[in-house]
Amino acid sequence: MFSGKSEELIRRLRRAKYAKQKMLVFSPTIDDRYGVNGIYSHNKNNVSAYSVKDVNEMTKILYENPDTEVIGIDEIQFFEKNVVDFCKKCIELGKRVIVAGLDLDFKGVPFQPLPELMAIADEVEKLSAICTVCGNKAYASQRLIDGKPAYDDDPLVAVGSDEKYEARCRMHHIVRKRTVNPNLIEFIVQLDSDSKKIEDIKSLSGYNIVKLDISKKVKEIRENILKLHGEDRKIAILIPHSISSRIEGKYEVLDLMAEFVKCSNINILSDDKFENLITTCSLIRKCELNIKNIYLTCDNKTDVEKIKKNIGIIPIFI
Numbered sequence: 001m002f003s004g005k006s007e008e009l010i011r012r013l014r015r016a017k018y019a020k021q022k023m024l025v026f027s028p029t030i031d032d033r034y035g036v037n038g039i040y041s042h043n044k045n046n047v048s049a050y051s052v053k054d055v056n057e058m059t060k061i062l063y064e065n066p067d068t069e070v071i072g073i074d075e076i077q078f079f080e081k082n083v084v085d086f087c088k089k090c091i092e093l094g095k096r097v098i099v100a101g102l103d104l105d106f107k108g109v110p111f112q113p114l115p116e117l118m119a120i121a122d123e124v125e126k127l128s129a130i131c132t133v134c135g136n137k138a139y140a141s142q143r144l145i146d147g148k149p150a151y152d153d154d155p156l157v158a159v160g161s162d163e164k165y166e167a168r169c170r171m172h173h174i175v176r177k178r179t180v181n182p183n184l185i186e187f188i189v190q191l192d193s194d195s196k197k198i199e200d201i202k203s204l205s206g207y208n209i210v211k212l213d214i215s216k217k218v219k220e221i222r223e224n225i226l227k228l229h230g231e232d233r234k235i236a237i238l239i240p241h242s243i244s245s246r247i248e249g250k251y252e253v254l255d256l257m258a259e260f261v262k263c264s265n266i267n268i269l270s271d272d273k274f275e276n277l278i279t280t281c282s283l284i285r286k287c288e289l290n291i292k293n294i295y296l297t298c299d300n301k302t303d304v305e306k307i308k309k310n311i312g313i314i315p316i317f318i
């Protein structure tokens with residue numbers, strides 16, 4: 001963007017006008033930045049044009065004006081692929097076709113249908129703007145959202161001008177990739193009654209420990225977990241209730257934990273109520289959740305062997 005494509009198109013169309021050639025000029029309806037029914041450069045230089053939404057509309061107008069000699073199209077990247085056939089048809093009919101469009105999108109990926117149009121064109125003039133950071137020749141358009149580079153999964157089409165885009169050279173053109181929080185959510189199922197022990201768990205140091213509040217709505221709880229995890233934080237969710245407790249009277253805590261099966265570990269804090277531990281572990285495993293650690297808050301050494309044999313995990317005393 002800002003390379004002077006529209007200015008150049010306007011210049012060529014003005015010359016055709018001086019030559020008294022009959023012209024049809026098209027601009028996509030979607031581009032209403034500086035006005036409709038015209039081609040406008042960033043300097044507000046303009047020529048009048050038909051504002052059309054697709055190739056069908058262009059074809060109709062062309063049939064109504066069969067003596068057209070020159071056809072100009074701006075922002076051709078906003079038209080469907082069939083605009084290539086339209087251009088070919090016009091050339092076969094002996095008309096001169098001048099189009100302007102963006103070759104690369106904000107990610108630096110070829111913007112369809114420019115690659116095909118450039119391949120079939122008799123003449124291609126590639127214009128460059130100036131990098132707003134270093135003053136070198138620009139390579140692509142930097143999309144900025146709240147002043148920060150856009151992400152690679154942002155929508156392809158976003159009409160705008162310098163409030164959204166800047167010309168940038170290769171070095172200063174940035175596309176952000178959305179990073180997935182590499183930290184798994186650590187659920188801490190508390191089967192004992194001594195919550196103070198949680199601070200003693202070394203593997204959870206640095207974690208933001210959030211207590212699950214089952215008086216809230218499922219949607220609210222879920223969104224809060226997603227938000228905290230999405231913020232790239234290390235989070236541990238303390239479950240001070242039975243995993244069979246219900247949220248909103250119908251949804252078990254275990255159902256909620258199962259929603260995060262792909263991005264969570266389960267840690268269990270247990271005292272000497274062995275049966276309770278066995279039942280909890282088997283319910284958790286039925287949901288294919290990963291039990292990472294079992295922490296014993298009692299010092300009953302006989303439990304270690306029982307847990308190892310029945311659950312397959314060597315418990316850690318805290």
Ligand SMILES: Nc1ncnc2c1ncn2[C@@H]1O[C@H](COP(=O)(O)OP(=O)(O)O)[C@@H](O)[C@H]1O
Pocket residue numbers: 001002003004005006007008040041042043128129130131132167
């Ligand atoms: N970074 C930039 N590099 C070059 N020209 C710029 C820049 N920013 C704004 N401009 C202005 O934009 C004009 C080109 O506008 P325009 O023809 O609409 O470009 P395009 O259609 O390629 O976006 C230039 O003549 C200049 O006045």
Ligand SMILES: Cc1cn([C@H]2C[C@H](O)[C@@H](COP(=O)(O)O)O2)c(=O)[nH]c1=O
Pocket residue numbers: 001002005006031033075101102104105106107141156157158159160161
């Ligand atoms: C890079 C890029 C641009 N756009 C939009 C933004 C503008 O409305 C036009 C380009 O206009 P210009 O005449 O070249 O200044 O295209 C878009 O929708 N998606 C993109 O990736």
Ligand SMILES: [Zn+2]
Pocket residue numbers: 131132133134135136168169170171172
């Ligand atoms: Zn630069």
